[in-house]
Amino acid sequence: MSNLGKVDRAFFEEYIYPHLGAERDDVTLGPQHGVDFGVFEVGEKAVVTATDPVFVMPSLGFERAAWFAFHILMSDVAVSGLRPTHLAVDFNLPPEITDEEFETVWTTFDREARELGVSIVTGHTARYAGCNYPMVGGANAMAVGDPEDVVRPDGALPGDRVLVTKGPAVEAIGLLSIQFEELLELPDETVEEAKDRFYDMSPVQDALVAAEAGAVTAMHDATEGGVHGALVEMARAGGVRLDVSRDPIPILPGVLEACEFFDIDPWSSISEGTLLLSVAPDDADDVLAALADADVPAADIGEVSEGDGVTVDGERIEHPDVDPFWGTFEEFMGRLE
Template sequence: MLPPGKIPPEKLRELVFNHLGARGERVIIGADLGIDAAAIDFGSSILVASTDPITGAEKGIGFYAVHINANDVATFGARPKWFLVSILLPENADESLLAGIMEELHKSASKLGVAIVGGHTEVTPGLERPIVVGTMLGEVDQEKLVTSNGAKPGDAVIVTKWAGLEGTSIIASERSGELERAFGREFVEKARSFIEMISVVEDALTANEVGVHAMHDPTEGGIANGLHEMADAAGVGFRVYRERIPIREETLKICGFYNLDPLALISSGTLMVAAPKEQAKAVVEALRGKGINAAVIGEFVEDPGVKVIVENGKERPLERPESDELWKVV
């Protein structure tokens, strides 16, 4: 039986990646492990396309749908421009549910300068809560295209903002009652507000202007899974340092309360960057100049068998999460 969340990599290879239809002559980057978008040659520019469902949250689902998909497009160096969305509603859904989702989609897309250009809406038998599936399209000049599989040995691993932002916000929203009793209303409201930092569009476009080899938006499985995805896609390994990974106090407390690993908690809002070692300082300074927290947490290494984290001076393997920690509590 498959676990909740993303399909394991070995099953993707076995069941998915050998059934991809016709070979597209203009496809520069197609479906593969650790690849969050496709890149298609349109001559003077590259069309970047990504699709993602929102299944782990009901509150703010339209907000998440726009930003999660925009993030994937931005990691290729492209500016998100057009959005298609399929909205699947549970039986007996009230019109107000659809109206609320559309208002969230409209506001979020408008903020990013994105046009909603199509989609599908239906009431779907068997659903317990709504599911929104988005497809974002963006555009980038050929010379500025970045991929998530471009990390090179010796590259610095840079992360922006803090680990587990999305997961912290979702848990604070879904389990607000017991968290308020444990930590107080002000704490919970602050944790819930982390959703406002979920976009990495500015992070990615800023880093790309300086010059990077790869970028990735760690979603399910958090920082830990994101590191594995970047390394697998590029055929390299990594060594990161636990004390360098920025994590908000609210995330640590919530994870401690539910016995969760913050490094395996869904982390939209964080951007992972592979930058040439000599460029790392400039990338971090450019990000901080835009008010975006950023830190170098380690490096990519040549040996793909080395996927380790250093904690309290001791090195240990950083295992790929079987599923996201979020599923334990929502």
């Protein structure tokens, strides 16, 4: 197990995958390393479900922190192509949170849920000694819909085009630039550009727009491990090979400069909000056009083929395993103290 961040594939396959409880015929997609969601069927409906920590960073301001926490929870079900519908949430809060601060968190959850049409169906809320920010609980998000409309993470097919939105290190820079603004030794304009990446940290709109625009065969959010990690995970899930080029990938303002300052590799850094897609070749232009109409930067970066692994500009890449964000965050927190 890596010291920080998600467990790696070896740990998952040794300790988690062999112990998944009872086998049930209604489960049509179970746990896999690097796969965003699971699926089970109830009657004629598919229920897409995903579980994540409730991640609240008070230093962002509680409204902004709650917005991000909510969209993290929605993102993994949204990449199924189904619109999120239900949320169950558990808050294990640190003792120091005030009633007013929690009210801001909860009313923000309510506002964002109403906008997406998500109903909060159950939960648990309490203060406990020993609980600390930013991990203040967990939640289970769901999307209910037609099984035929589910975009499976293992659906990429040879001949499909590979698309990406927003580019690398969106989350890493959105969070680091706000958290450590006072330490940034960059021009003021660049700092503001880096901070502006914060509200790019949701792939929900990207996924729903793309799924409605054409034959999307697989989608994956570029979380820990960044763009490189997500490419490897998508190829592994589908049992296919991805051959991509880096040049067409959009890079948002402020990202590269901030990555250089924080000394992190943009391509292996966490990038919640960046979406990878495989799309039937005849529909790729329609999906790109729909994303452009929604003001989502996107590009066609390569092709799915038979085989395995990922090549970037002709060179094979492997999964980063350890995301540089966590170590950098810990280092710069120490500089603030």
